[in-house]
Amino acid sequence: MAGSNISIDAGGANAIADVITQLIQQGQQLKPALSQIGEYLVEATQERFQLEVAPDGSLWEPLAPETIRRKNGDTRILRQRSTLVDTILYDASDEQLLVGSNMEYAATHQFGREDDGIPAREWLGLTTGPWNDEEAITDILYDHFNQDLPNR
Template identity: 25%
Template sequence: MITVELEDADVERILARLSASLSDMSEVMNEIGEQLEFETVKRFEDGVAPDGTSWAPKSPTTIAAYERRGQTVDVRPLFGPNVDGQPLRSSFFRDYGPDFVELGTNKIYSAVMQFGAAKGAFGTDARGGSIPWGNIPARPFLGISDQDRLNIAAIVEEWLEDIVED
């Protein structure tokens, strides 16, 4: 076995900074979260899933339902009237800590929009109508795209370079 012992003050200082930084990566996690939120909002505006596929269009039945209620119709999927008046696209939040980043929304209907739901998946209403009243296609808006992976790698690389160069 060969042992190499480094006795270089500059190298020791760099390794100490690296070790200290890796124990609390809040700064880089915040940057990753900001980037993921930016890309998620952009994908939302573009109407595409993290894998780049376009969302299913809003159905003619849904558009007709809005019109019957006298609501303004936005034909883009996931845009339009909602229960609380706050659009899904503006409800994103992020959190981060020493070793995590989280991006999401607290809208109760967001899981149905992300994963879809079959007609009647949630039972029936008081009049016996299906909840939801029709099939809702999945329109994934949360997730990590190939571009997100590249962005995260670049953010981490720059963060590590800053630690070593200080």
């Protein structure tokens, strides 16, 4: 994926890391489960695009007035042609899951480009706001491997 992807260390999401560690120790093949998680993350990211919110639930910075004029009054953020949202994809193997876009400008919008006055509008990542990606991903892992959820 040449455009933009980010690495989320599952160690930062303790429940996910614990389940993945158990599955690896059991010799489980992770690609089917990681593919299902990839599908979930693509859909969750596309939903956030519609709401124009970052993974933490904060609203994206509004467009500058000159940008709105250039777009003939269109105030939708990062969706003028919907190319970026339509190119969100995943690549799963037994060792890793990559989620991102192959568009070169994807990183510019994720991280911003201060020299050109483009603010960061984080669109890629695990949610911590209104959605709970850690819980959803853990549920997918447990469901996939038919394990009972502890403390649920």
